[in-house]
Amino acid sequence: MNDIGFSDDSSGNRNDKTFFIGITAASIHIPTLLTHPYTMGIYWGENFSIGLETGSESPLFHHQFEIEGFTIEPHSDSSPEDKEGTVSHAILSYNGAYVRYFAGNSFNLLFAVSQRDWKGVVTIKKNGANQPEILTAETEIDASAKIATVGIGNQWLFDNGLTIGVDWLVVSVSISRSFSSTVKSNTGINETEVQKELTDLGKVLNAISTSPGVVVLTISWSF
Numbered sequence: 758m759n760d761i762g763f764s765d766d767s768s769g770n771r772n773d774k775t776f777f778i779g780i781t782a783a784s785i786h787i788p789t790l791l792t793h794p795y796t797m798g799i800y801w802g803e804n805f806s807i808g809l810e811t812g813s814e815s816p817l818f819h820h821q822f823e824i825e826g827f828t829i830e831p832h833s834d835s836s837p838e839d840k841e842g843t844v845s846h847a848i849l850s851y852n853g854a855y856v857r858y859f860a861g862n863s864f865n866l867l868f869a870v871s872q873r874d875w876k877g878v879v880t881i882k883k884n885g886a887n888q889p890e891i892l893t894a895e896t897e898i899d900a901s902a903k904i905a906t907v908g909i910g911n912q913w914l915f916d917n918g919l920t921i922g923v924d925w926l927v928v929s930v931s932i933s934r935s936f937s938s939t940v941k942s943n944t945g946i947n948e949t950e951v952q953k954e955l956t957d958l959g960k961v962l963n964a965i966s967t968s969p970g971v972v973v974l975t976i977s978w979s980f
Contacts (some may be wrong), residue, residue: 782975809854851873919977
């Protein structure tokens with residue numbers, strides 16, 4: 758992708774700078790949309806940058822969404838509504854390292870590895886035989902995935918240090934994944950049904966961790 762006039766000499770500015778720090782401000786990419794990771798790293802000449810990023814779901818960025826029959830939201834002490842369904846009060850944490858290769862003034866290729874972990878409490882509710890009885894199973898979950906990511910984007914570095922980066926497309930694959938759960942209480946739901954719900958939820962959470970994204974915007978400052 759060609760430069761569009763934000764900075765005349767991003768490559769020269771990278772050569773003059775050493776260190777950068779910033780945040781992923783916005784994206785159409787669930788893992789970064791939920792965690793808004795912070796990033797910091799160094800420039801290695803005009804053609805490379807090496808960085809670390811870390812983030813987690815925060816009350817400041819409260820997201821709730823439904824996917825494949827599950828409701829997923831940040832951890833809360835409040836109880837879900839008394840109706841059938843599976844609600845996960847889960848926190849996503851995101852830690853990774855990356856390298857950018859700059860093939861031009863701003864155009865770059867991204868190569869990254871990261872660990873994305875979901876931890877939280879899952880409440881499964883089912884209608885009992887005697888309506889309006891509600892059966893409840895309370896569980897704790899831990900879903901983890903090691904991810905490899907590639908992407909393409911542009912990063913414009915201004916003379917004053919302001920750095921604007923956009924990854925137009927990022928694609929991830931799972932290197933490894935795991936899921937564990939512990940049933941803390943159960944008022945009568947069939948154990949096999951509980952485990953099926955939890956296994957299905959684990960697949961959903963790890964699928965979210967490897968979901969592709971577009972227009973991942975990072976705002977940084979370079980020194």
